[in-house]
Amino acid sequence: MTIDAGPRAAREELVRAHMADENTLDFGKVLATFPHPHYEIIPTGAIFDGRVTVENYYRESRGAFPDQRNELISLRHADDAVIVEFWLRGTHLGALGHVPPTGRAFEVRMTAFFIFEDDRLVCERVYFDAMTMLRQLLAGVSLRRPASLLTLLRTLRGLGRNQRESERRV
Numbered sequence: 001m002t003i004d005a006g007p008r009a010a011r012e013e014l015v016r017a018h019m020a021d022e023n024t025l026d027f028g029k030v031l032a033t034f035p036h037p038h039y040e041i042i043p044t045g046a047i048f049d050g051r052v053t054v055e056n057y058y059r060e061s062r063g064a065f066p067d068q069r070n071e072l073i074s075l076r077h078a079d080d081a082v083i084v085e086f087w088l089r090g091t092h093l094g095a096l097g098h099v100p101p102t103g104r105a106f107e108v109r110m111t112a113f114f115i116f117e118d119d120r121l122v123c124e125r126v127y128f129d130a131m132t133m134l135r136q137l138l139a140g141v142s143l144r145r146p147a148s149l150l151t152l153l154r155t156l157r158g159l160g161r162n163q164r165e166s167e168r169r170v
Helices: 007-021 028-031 051-064 129-137 146-169
Strands: 038-041 046-049 067-080 083-093 105-117 120-128
Touching: 007 028, 007 067, 007 083, 007 105, 007 120, 028 051, 038 051, 046 051, 105 129, 120 129
Parallel strands: 038 120
Antiparallel strands: 038 046, 067 083, 083 105, 105 120
């Protein structure tokens, strides 16, 4: 089954607007692209379902990475989805859950599946290599400096606490 050009164009326009509004931090417009906001962040196992939960996700992620932005690499269509490859960039300036800020920048290639039921966006499912991001955020850590070891330990402890909380939410 192949979708015709009309729905394909409308879906693509919605996804492009969604991504652009994320870059300008216009989360009211981003939320308006869903009848019921739903995000799945596959590497962490986190699921954010419903307006309030997704608003909290935006607040927490942009608090940790206030300059977070995406840059489209490619966009493809499937029968029930728009699949996007993009660069996600940002600087870790605030706490991400229990992970303290490192002050380091990251650039990670990601894929997002924007899942549709007819013309309605029902889910954004994001895939990326979490180790690539973590390696960049911890790039300044030196095992020879005690302060770096403390940063590493706090980060690992924070990641563990975040994972346990994520598992409780699912």
